[in-house]
Amino acid sequence: GQNIDQPTEMTATEGAIVQINCTYQTSGFNGLFWYQQHAGEAPTFLSYNVLDGLEEKGRFSSFLSRSKGYSYLLLKELQMKDSASYLCAVPRDNYGQNFVFGPGTRLSVLP
Amino acid sequence: DADVTQTPRNRITKTGKRIMLECSQTKGHDRMYWYRQDPGLGLRLIYYSFDVKDINKGEISDGYSVSRQAQAKFSLSLESAIPNQTALYFCATSPGGSSTDTQYFGPGTRLTVL
Numbered sequence: 001g002q003n004i005d006q007p008t009e010m011t012a013t014e015g016a017i018v019q020i021n022c023t024y025q026t027s028g029f030n031g032l033f034w035y036q037q038h039a040g041e042a043p044t045f046l047s048y049n050v051l052d053g054l055e056e057k058g059r060f061s062s063f064l065s066r067s068k069g070y071s072y073l074l075l076k077e078l079q080m081k082d083s084a085s086y087l088c089a090v091p092r093d094n095y096g097q098n099f100v101f102g103p104g105t106r107l108s109v110l111p
Numbered sequence: 112d113a114d115v116t117q118t119p120r121n122r123i124t125k126t127g128k129r130i131m132l133e134c135s136q137t138k139g140h141d142r143m144y145w146y147r148q149d150p151g152l153g154l155r156l157i158y159y160s161f162d163v164k165d166i167n168k169g170e171i172s173d174g175y176s177v178s179r180q181a182q183a184k185f186s187l188s189l190e191s192a193i194p195n196q197t198a199l200y201f202c203a204t205s206p207g208g209s210s211t212d213t214q215y216f217g218p219g220t221r222l223t224v225l
Contacts, residue, residue, distance in 0.1 A: 008151070033213070042115075042201060042216035043154070087153065098144065098169065099214065101154040 002026045004088060004102035011108045012078055020073045020105045022088035030091040034062050034073050037085045037104065046073070046086075075107075083109045114138045115217035117202050123223045130189040132220050134202030141207040143185040144214065145169075145177060147198040154201065160185055161207060192224040 004024045012018040024032065031050035035043035049055055049064035049071060061074040073086055085104040092098050115136045124130055134143065145157040146169075156169030158177040166177060174196065178186045189196055200220045205212040 004153075040219070042218050043214075044216070045213040048213070089154075092156075098156055098159050098167075101146075103151055103153040 002090060002092060002100040004090065004100060006086075006088060006102045006105045008103070009106045009108070011110060014078055014080060014109055014111050016078050017074065017076050018078060018107065020075070020086050020107065022071045022073070022102055024069050024071070024088070024090050024102075026069075026090050026100075029066060032062075032064055032071050033089045033099070034071075035087040035089065035101075037087060039084070043087055078109050080109050080111065083107060115202060115204055115215055117200075117217040117220050119220060120218065121221045123225065124192055125225050126191075126193055128192050128224075130192050130222065132187045132189075132200055132202075132222070134185045134187070134217055136183050136202075136204045136215075136217075138204055138206075138215060139182070140204035140215070141182065142205045142212070143179065144203040144205075145175075145185065145187045146201045146203065147171070147196075148201060148219075149198050157187065157200075189222075189224075192222075194224045197222060197224045 006022050034046040036046050037043040047062040054063045059076045064071045085106045087104045089099045089101045118133045141162050144159040146154040148154050155171050157175050160166050160179045163179050176188045202217040203214040205214045
């Protein structure tokens, strides 16, 4: 089966860097997604990793280690608008036909 | 206009009532999904559909049913609502055909069952 763990809450200061971790166990692997979800709103896509290493996209980067079942999302130059929940998700099977989502990490950015 | 819309956005109902949540999309995607979100539990898949003739149960389908009326429309029904179905419900779409497909979510329906 699949299982995904993320820290429940994190707090950081505006302008700082924060790393949000995600560990997973899956029967197969077909990539890992990160989504951002502001309170009361829909999740929106942030990043996708299928190979080991770091993918950089502006202030946000995502890292994957398949051998360790581990990913992290790195947010740089934090802004107040980055206060949100961050969800990691993996496909439920090797065909990527549907997904298992982690419980999400709620990030609060303080002034 | 939003690509994925859900109606209603908020609904309060009583135990035992039948409720339908509707989802429409203008993205032209084949795949559509219904999730519920509860605090601390993340998004859990209720049902998904890969085309009009394809309906599949997700991890928590008991107490729910769905209808795929057209490529663009996917409805979720609660046959007899109960309080533990109080949650935030999201519809999502994806293009299909690839394991790297991103999901696009609607704005959500907040359902309260009294």
